[in-house]
Amino acid sequence: VTELLRRISLAAGAGYFSWLFFWTPAVLISVRPVDFAKEYVEEYSPRRRSFPGAMERAEELLRNTTDPGSASTYRARKIENRELPPGPPELASWVAQLDEAIAGQGPLASRAGKGRIYFLGSEKPVSLFATALEANYHRTQWLNAYATAGDRDIELMWENRPRGSNAPRSMVFPQRPSSWIPLLGALAAYLVLPRGSRRGQVRYDPVVIVVLDTLTLLAAAFFFALPLLAHDSTAAALNDIAGGTGVSWAFSALVAVALFTNAWHAAERIQIDQAGLHVRRLFSSLDIPLGAIATVEPLVRHGERTGVSLRLADGRIIPLRWDGRVDFNTLYRALRHAGFLQMAAAGGSIPIH
């Protein structure tokens, strides 16, 4: 059962690692302080272009023939239908921190991306606006909305596709730094769980078992991680459980079943001593005294010898395959020495199976 535990821990560790590594919140909220007066000037002041094209000329014409109104009417137009309830006055210092972060300084600098500062919806003080922002999005389909905090205007954006936003990686994949812990723990369990000395016993090749475990784990982890990687967020992947996510995870589970086969192989061993053969398998063991063996016959599969078949005195037949096993010749010699098998006749050749 140790071999099974070893692989269960490996599969669980790799799965949890994939989950944490690709975990993305369903929504981020980005914030930026807004200076409407400055934006008004930028929007409506004449542009100086050396070689204006047709579109630029048209824009210039519109600018010259329409009334832009004042800066205050510009602000009113912008926030119309998407004004959120104002934040408390003590948020003034927080807005100042936003300015610093955009300049690459201050405690929020690591959350900045292309002129915006990113937060989880549950983080304070953004959480004060989150409910109203979401309601505004559902009501108007505008992703951005405006509020006042302290004496400043701020723009809040409902980032419902966090991976497509300009948010820093640490905000899009916040669990990554801790994702390595379960993986390293699983690898440690895989290596540290006792194996016992098997030298001299018939067993599966341990090198092959490790390679197969690695390949199986990589394939299972790939199919588990694929939907988490392909969707915009973990919540979006879970919403597709009846579609692509479900199919990919089912495939991952199927591949992971191969780890159970590996455990079955890794646990199998045959020890030979004076008392007879001791066959150990994942969930069972069998002691076969040499006196209980009636005959030993070649085990033939698709016309080819693949092992030996022990017919016991009580009528049971125990097939022992040599394919993929190490040290099978120890068993073979023991059986031959006990008079059950004959070596190929001298002077002839080994029959072509």
Added chain:
Amino acid sequence: MPFAGPTGRSPRICLACGAPSSKDVRFCGSCGAALPPPLPSILPPDTVPDRMLWVTSFPLLTNRFILYDFAKVLGFTYLIMMLIAGILVLAGHWPSVQQIFQFAAIFAAAVAGIGFLMVLVMVLFFGNRFRAGFSVTPDGVSFETAMWRAKWSNRAAVVVGALARSPGTAGAGLLAQSSEDVSVAWGDVRRVKVHGEHCVLSIMNGWRVMIRLYCTPENFEQVHSLVARYASPGTLTGGNLE
């Protein structure tokens, strides 16, 4: 002691209880546990024929020797490419170290992709089995592909390569065809590695394995004895990949 085993080459220590055992027993006289297997014994000449030939099939993906060769080919290819890139950097033909890391990552992905394709071919096309015939005669050792699927695919690659005007495909087919049958004269054998636990003998020249003789537990001792008879003295070593 019911089983008096073949002669080992060195005194052995029981791994279960640590008691020393004489070199010609198979089980520990103290606790009865099986002793580490000695190198296979050389059978008396009258029990071994002058020549042996056998056909057997062996696994591909679940075969440590194939995996080892596989890793060696891909690893060396990668190393050589990186060496060339390093020389280009040193010679000033590569503008930045950043680019060499990008190249290393891209080429690693390409090598991994080739590895994945080879695994698919081994599993899906060959069914993780390869059937081959082996012979050990007074002239030397030989290996012959005994799998029509492998032979057919080699010839198909040549034809498809010729029709598609793809020298690479045709060349790969011809190369594979040329290695369907391999013979090595005893004079060219410099070393024979005996993998007794796995019933495999690696026939090597000065630097590489030319043929691996995949035996069965039934014939391994005889094949080993025959190889020991014909190979130059001192060429047999009890190597192991572990």
